[in-house]
Amino acid sequence: MKNAITVDLEDWYNVYNFSRVIKREDWAKLESRVERNTERLLGILSKRGVKATFFVLGWIAERRPGLVRDIESAGHEIASHGYSHRLLTEMTPDSFSDELAQSLGILKGIVKQAVVGFRAPSFSLTQKTMWAVEILRRNGIKYDSTAFPTTIHPDYGLGGSPLTIHELAEGFWEVPLSCLPVLKWNIPFSGGGYFRILPYALTKKFFESFNRKTGPVVFYLHPWELDPGQPRVRGVPWSKRFRHYVNLDKTEARLDLLLGDFEFATIRDVLGR
Secondary structure, eight states, rough: OOEEEEEEOGGGGSGGGGTTTTGGGGGGSSOOOOOOHHHHHHHHHHHHHHOOOEEOHHHHHHHHHHHHHHHHHHHEEEEEOOOOOOOGOOOOHHHHHHHHHHHHHHHTTTTTSSOOOEGGGGGOOOOOGGTHHHHHHHHOOOEEEEEEEEEEEOOOOOOOOOOOOOOEETTTEEOOEEEEEEEEEEESSSHHHHHSSSSHHHHHHHHHHHHHHOOOOOEEEEEEGGGSSSOOSSSHHHHHHHHTTTTGGHHHHHHHHHHSSEEEEOOOHHHTO
16 A cells, blocks of 8 residues: 655745744744755665655745755655645645645746645644635645644644545545544544654554554655754753654654565555656
8 A cells, every 4th residue: 555655845944843943034043954954865765766745845846946856856756835834723825725725836937847735834724724725726736735633732733634645626635644533532642743752563553453444644754854963052941842852863763664564655646646
């Protein structure tokens, strides 16, 4: 079974966990590590012959168009991650529409392929932001991969959302991040901090169970998760520091194991293009 592997293309300082400490207007003053980390990730994927879907932050694409072209040239799918990494819950329909158009315009000027996928920053699709679906459809987006069908995370989650890929509207698909049902909870396991916190043996068992009972896993990670040498940010609550920095030195080895143990492809390929 082909699982979907996805990458949220952003730098270490773009993350939501640091948003109360690092202001957007200061991003350009900070050390950028996204190119070296992405090149490292591309090398790992190439070694295993795996193509991924890269959800590209517009702010990064605007400043690193050559990096986005390199990703496309390597055969990966390019999708949108918005422009400024603002959460849907922080935007109005009008401001989201403007940001989406800005992101898509930047990507259109860089890549040759049509951009048909979207992921909101920090999985911020909630019952209150479902208005975003119609805006995405109007802009030519064919699928969203934002829904996290869990209620156990303090910052995001779409409780009651299906665990499987499903049609949200005619011709428009939701590709949710994977969670494993355990008793009355849906337990996230499919990437990011979960991948770094859980022992690899448990992640593997969760993958096998999800593939057997539910379908393809939708896995995600960020280039900064391969970078244990990135700057340490002060003034962030302990829980957010832990989620960001835990086991960064183990990500590369675990990812290589995962790519060897399971089949992966882009979301577009998992959906049958």
